Amino acid sequence: MTELERRLLALEIAVPEGPDLAPAVLARIEGRPFPWRRAAVLGIAVAAVAIAAAFAVPQARTSILRFFHLGAATVERVDTLPPAVERSKTKGLGRALPLDAAEDAVGFRLALPPLRERPEHAYVLGGELASVFLHAHGQTVLLSELRSSNELLLKKMAGDATFVEPAQVGGSPGIWIAGAPHTLTYVDRHFGYHQQAILVRGNVLIWIRGPLTLRLEGKLTRAQAVELARSIH
Amino acid sequence: MTAVVDRPLDEPELVERARRGDFRAWETIVRRYQGIAFRTAYVLSGNAADAEEAAQDGFVKAYRALGRFRRGAPLRPWLLRIVANEARNRRRSAGRRERLALRAAVEDRPGDAVPSPEAALLAREARERLLAAVERLSDDHRDVVACRYFLQLSEEETAAALGVRRGTVKSRLARALERLREELS
Known part of the structure; x- marks a missing residue:
């Protein structure tokens, strides 16, 4: 063996810890509806509600070209984004509550990555959506969680210049949204809009974890976001 | 008195069982090889999300192709071929290859002199x-x-x-x- 070969063998490449693939592989070969496909079917049912919500507000009357639906989130590919406001750091996230009180308010324990200390506060919107700020890869990242079965729907609208791709987080289905800014609106599934659309400039990963729909927003790459999402339990 | 010994199934037995539709046998194979499958896909694509999808799709496609797997042949190279193919397809369709990085800190091995x-x-x-x-x-x-x-x-x-x-x-x-x-x- 030459010196160059020895040096190549000694290089230690950073490889992330691999996920447990068995549950997703088994679900697919057993022919059980894999969550992603189930979500797609569910999306058809929810689409009617989302379309009604979109057309309930005149400014959002734009051509809906395609739907993606996952848990409590729906992403619409549109030709024109609706008017949207910039969000200040915490405005629009709801009330700031001590973490325990926030968990009581939403009725579930927040899934978090391994942290030295749990966040002191979480923001709660409508008693359904809880959000906390995290620090990862030198960035501030917003983590939001809500029950997939809740009435609240996270509705995103994305134009042509935004990538919307299927993703996976530890065998669970997800959606990765990156590129040009897109909008976020909290929609009540029965009564229409909750608030004005917010312009989102960061990348977003949405995925399912048990009964929850989780959303990460920040300036992370897809691999960084998936890695962080995998650590959230 | 005969003792009942619970022994792990060897690979050809697992493959045969999986071929007959035993999902649990395939689960054992997935868990045995998922580490090297993910690492192979990651090193070829440089992207953790693509590697996860490639490895998962590879195991599903391999299961469905078990009928074409030659009895007695080693399973690992066959699996790696399917997974690597998935990873390179993703790299091609993305039109880019992400760069690998070195581990943040290479631990000193016992017996190594501590470098300045x-x-x-x-x-x-x-x-x-x-x-x-x-x-x-x-x-x-x-x-x-x-x-x-x-x-x-x-x-x-x-x-x-x-x-x-x-x-x-x-x-x-x-x-x-x-x-x-x-x-x-």
Whole structure:
């Protein structure tokens, strides 16, 4: 063996810890509806509600070209984004509550990555959506969680210049949204809009974890976001 | 009195059971090989999300192709070939290849002399130069170097993973090493 070969063998490449693939592989070969496909079917049912919500507000009357639906989130590919406001750091996230009180308010324990200390506060919107700020890869990242079965729907609208791709987080289905800014609106599934659309400039990963729909927003790459999402339990 | 011994099934038994529709047998195989499958897909794509999808799709496709798997052949190279193919397809469709990185800190091994901070920095820079030179190779040359040295696959497994003959692995490797020597000289 030459010196160059020895040096190549000694290089230690950073490889992330691999996920447990068995549950997703088994679900697919057993022919059980894999969550992603189930979500797609569910999306058809929810689409009617989302379309009604979109057309309930005149400014959002734009051509809906395609739907993606996952848990409590729906992403619409549109030709024109609706008017949207910039969000200040915490405005629009709801009330700031001590973490325990926030968990009581939403009725579930927040899934978090391994942290030295749990966040002191979480923001709660409508008693359904809880959000906390995290620090990862030198960035501030917003983590939001809500029950997939809740009435609240996270509705995103994305134009042509935004990538919307299927993703996976530890065998669970997800959606990765990156590129040009897109909008976020909290929609009540029965009564229409909750608030004005917010312009989102960061990348977003949405995925399912048990009964929850989780959303990460920040300036992370897809691999960084998936890695962080995998650590959230 | 006969003792009942619970022994792990060997690979040919697992494959036969999986072929007959025993999902649990395939689960055992997935858990046995998912580590090397993910690492192979990651080293070829440089992207954790693509690697996860490639490895998962690879295990599903391999299960569905078990009818074509030659009885008695080693399973691992066959699986790696399917997973590597998925990873390279994703890399092609993305139109890019993400760069690999060195581990943040290489632990000192027992018995190693502790290097001075200056020596450690120089060694790190040398490793980074070498990795950057590997990343500048063509896809064919880079992949063969990655399989043989980063994943430490055998020549036979490298040939299987890359879908080429062993002779092609040898010739590509020789040319890749020659190119690296030129780059680093």
